[in-house]
Amino acid sequence: MKTDGIGLSAPQVGINVQLMVFNPVGEHSEGDEIVLVNPLVNRPDSLTVDAQDMAGARFTINLSGLPARVFQHEYDHLQGILFFDRMSNEVLDSIREDLQAMEKRYEEKTGFPSPERIDSRRRRKVAVGFGKS
CATH class of the missing domain: 3.90.45.10 (Peptide deformylase)
Incomplete structure (x- = not known):
């Protein structure tokens, strides 16, 4: 790939x-x-x-x-x-529209939902490891 x-x-x-x-x-x-x-x-x-x-x-x-x-x-x-989870609210607010536009372009280009969505900020996913239960 x-x-x-x-x-x-x-x-x-x-x-x-x-x-x-x-x-x-x-x-x-x-x-x-x-x-x-x-x-x-x-x-x-x-x-x-x-x-x-x-x-x-x-x-x-x-x-x-x-x-x-x-x-x-x-x-x-x-x-x-996600990278924006580490940003301050002020920085994030200053680029929010640009990030949302990038998400939209990604979705239009690929036909898939964006894997990193600004509206999912602070939501944590629990991943599993190899050999872990």
Whole structure:
């Protein structure tokens, strides 16, 4: 599948599991694809992530700079937190119409409902992890 961007979490594509993939380079066939299953993390500037690979083997990865920011953004998606959930009300109100217009364009272009709707702000989804009940 051809996509733009440097990261994607399973809930963004309708799969309610704790899985994300990202490549800080952002180009297909360049850089390393990093796949994390059931990641656990705090939100510092640099971080160590404990996760599982696709075969279920545990591993640890150290991230800082842009890779750490990308990971934390994708991790938010795993927790049902959207980028506008972290905005102040003032900032959100100043761009609300633009966000709603983007949602409408997405829906018109794809024929699907927008996966990130401004009217769903603060509503949390509970995702399940691999190997969790």
